[in-house]
Structure formats: structure tokens, C-alpha cells
Amino acid sequence: MEFESYRSELLGYCYRMLGSFHEAEDLVQETMLRAWQARDxxxxxxxxxxxxxxxxxxxxCLTALERRARRPLPTGLGAPSDDPGAPLTPALDIPWLEPFPDARVDLEVRADLRLALVAAMQTLPARQRAVLLLREVLDFSAAEAAEQLGTTVAAVNSALQRARAALAGVGDIGGVTEPDDPQVRAVIQRYQRAFEAADVPALVRLLTDDAVLEMPPVPLWxxxxxxYGLFLRRVFEMRGTDWRVSCLTANGQPALAAYARQPGGGHRLHSLQVFTVSGGRVAHNVVFADPRVFEPFDLPTEISLDVSAQPR
Known part of the structure; x- marks a missing residue:
């Protein structure tokens, strides 16, 4: 019985349910093991x-979620800060939403992996989350979803209606922006060049007026x-103005891996930045600074040469 051909799409499903790539990998492996043991x-x-x-x-997933708090982004926890000089204290007790490495799954699995959408899904009760994904992302029928959840078609339809209503109340969860769209690629390339030059005015010109910057595990946004520009100026003052940037994608969105110059030479991985581009400008940047989230992206920890590349 062939199971491995489903691993990629199951990984995307478990990630959407849990908001963690690491936990999703573990649960997909558990799913495969259970299936193998029950194959007869x-x-x-x-x-x-x-x-x-x-x-x-x-x-x-439902069993795992009984023991876990939801995974938010900083924007899901409170109002924006008005102090660009606020202390950058990580909140390590919060299980933050993690980015998803596109290179680890097939192209068709990347749909509906956008960070804003996954973050919004985390606000739903676990069974509503499952119904929404099974019905609207994976296109299972109400009867199939009911079978998978051990419930009735009526209960599935009711949960789907409540999930839709809850997400409608979340507000804007961002439009789809394809990383390889020429306009999006051009914006990210300009952002890359400005960031490597530590050119704050040029970076600000690439932003929408209400652009959002957040940086888990620091709970500020x-x-x-x-x-946004004042905070970037602070970053360059603290970490220097010599940066190298590598382009990639995460969650079906354009992303940059930023490397800061080290005192002894070379550049060390500082952050993974995942962008939402709207109308030819950067509307949202989620800057992940926890080294643990870098691992699935197979990024070098240190570089000595220019690794700049075109977005994949």
C-alpha cells in the first residue's frame, strides 16, 4: 500500500493545523507509522x-492540540508599539507561529499556506480548523469530512459555517502574492539591495503607508x-551596516535570509524575513529571529561570500 506519495500534502495539512513545521513533521511521521501498523x-x-x-x-492533530496553546504572531496579541526604541526582550514562553519552507513540499501544496491565513486559522477551535481545511482547502465532501472526524454531516456543515464567520471577523488576512510574479520579484530585489546597503530612506520608499513589521519571538510589532523605518535604523545602529541577503520563499511568499557582519569576519545568519507585497510595495514583513526556525530551510549559519540570488 502506497503512503509516501501523500507525505507532502499531509505535511501542509498538519502545519496549517498546528502552526509549527517541526510538530507537523513529527505528526506526519506518526500518521505514516499508524497507517503502516494498521494496513491489514x-x-x-x-x-x-x-x-x-x-x-x-x-x-x-486534534490529540496534539489538546495539549498545546495556539501559535500566534505578535500582531495577534495586542496593539502596535509606538516606541521604536522599546526593549527587544524575547517572549520564549509563547509558542510562536513558525514559517514553512516551500522547498520541502511540492508546488501545489503551497496554496493557502500564507502566514496571515495560517495565523488566522490558529484562532479557531481545533475541530473548526480541521473542518475548514478538509472542506475548503482539501476539497473533501461533507460526508468525507464527517467520516474523518467521527461526526455527522450536519455537524460538519455547522462547524464550517462558524469557522467562515470567525475568519470573516479577523479582518484582512492578506491577498495572494506569487513570489515569482515579476512585480513582486522586482520589489523584493529592490528591498534586498536597500537592506544590504542599510539604506533606510530607500527601504521606507518601498513600504505601504501602513506597513506592518513584526519579529517573533520578540512580542513587539x-x-x-x-x-518601520525608525526601527530599521535602530537595527543598523546595533548590528552594523554590512549585510548580505539571500532570497528564497516561505509560506508561498517571498522571503529573505539576512546575514549580519561579524566582528571577526564573515556574516552570520540573523533573521528570516517573510513578505507580503501589495500594489507594488511591501505591506507586511514577519522577521523570524529564533534560530530554531532556520533549521528546516537548510540555510548556512555563516557565509564568507555573497550568497545573493534570485527568488526561487
Whole structure:
């Protein structure tokens, strides 16, 4: 019985459910193990292999979520800061939403992985989250979703209606911006050059007026090109003005890996920045600074040469 061909899409599903790439990998492995152990009891007359695997994965996710708090971004915890000089104290007790490395899954799996959408999904109760994903992202029928969740079609339809209403109340969760769109690529390339030059005025010109900057695990976030620019100026004052930047994608969005100059030479990985581009400008930048989130991206920790590349 073939299970491995479903690993990539199951990984995307578990990530959307949990908001953590590391936990999603663990649960997909658990799903595969459970399926292998139960393969002799699989009744192909009742459900396809894909439906059966999603039932196992859904149960594993729901069990995991009973023991975990939701994973937010800083924008989900309170109002923006108006102090660009505020202390940058990490909140390590908060299980932050993690980015998703696009290179680890097939192209078609990257749909609906946008950070804003995944963050909004984390506000839903776990079963509503599962119903929304099974019905609207994965296109399972109400009957199939009911089978996977061990409930009724009526309960699935009711949960889907509540989930839609809850997400409608979240506000703007960002439009789809393809990283390889020529306009998006041009904006990110200009941002890359300005960042490597530590050119704050040039960076600010690339922002929307109400651009958002957030930086988990620091719980601060800023709204508006003015405060965004003031904070970047502070970063360059603290970490120097010699940077190298590598382009990649995360969550189906353009991203940059930023390397700061080290006193002894070379550049060390400082942050992973995931962008939302709207109308030819940067509308949102989530700057991940926890070294643990870098691991799935297979990024070098230190570089000695220019690693700048075109977005993939």
C-alpha cells in the first residue's frame, strides 16, 4: 500500500493545523507509522487511502492540540508599539507561529499556506480548523469530512459555517502574492539591495503607508512606514551596516535570509524575513529571529561570500 506519495500534502495539512513545521513533521511521521501498523485492517471499500490517511492525521492533530496553546504572531496579541526604541526582550514562553519552507513540499501544496491565513486559522477551535481545511482547502465532501472526524454531516456543515464567520471577523488576512510574479520579484530585489546597503530612506520608499513589521519571538510589532523605518535604523545602529541577503520563499511568499557582519569576519545568519507585497510595495514583513526556525530551510549559519540570488 502506497503512503509516501501523500507525505507532502499531509505535511501542509498538519502545519496549517498546528502552526509549527517541526510538530507537523513529527505528526506526519506518526500518521505514516499508524497507517503502516494498521494496513491489514484497512477496508478499501469504505474510503480511499487518501481519505483514510487524513482521518489518521486529523485525529493525531486534534490529540496534539489538546495539549498545546495556539501559535500566534505578535500582531495577534495586542496593539502596535509606538516606541521604536522599546526593549527587544524575547517572549520564549509563547509558542510562536513558525514559517514553512516551500522547498520541502511540492508546488501545489503551497496554496493557502500564507502566514496571515495560517495565523488566522490558529484562532479557531481545533475541530473548526480541521473542518475548514478538509472542506475548503482539501476539497473533501461533507460526508468525507464527517467520516474523518467521527461526526455527522450536519455537524460538519455547522462547524464550517462558524469557522467562515470567525475568519470573516479577523479582518484582512492578506491577498495572494506569487513570489515569482515579476512585480513582486522586482520589489523584493529592490528591498534586498536597500537592506544590504542599510539604506533606510530607500527601504521606507518601498513600504505601504501602513506597513506592518513584526519579529517573533520578540512580542513587539509596528504599524506604519515611519515606525518601520525608525526601527530599521535602530537595527543598523546595533548590528552594523554590512549585510548580505539571500532570497528564497516561505509560506508561498517571498522571503529573505539576512546575514549580519561579524566582528571577526564573515556574516552570520540573523533573521528570516517573510513578505507580503501589495500594489507594488511591501505591506507586511514577519522577521523570524529564533534560530530554531532556520533549521528546516537548510540555510548556512555563516557565509564568507555573497550568497545573493534570485527568488526561487
Amino acid at each position: 485492517r484497512y477496508d478499501g471499500t469504505r474510503a480511499s487511502v487518501r481519505t483514510w490517511l487524513y482521518r489518521i492525521a486529523t485525529n493525531a 509596528y504599524r506604519g512606514s515611519r515606525d
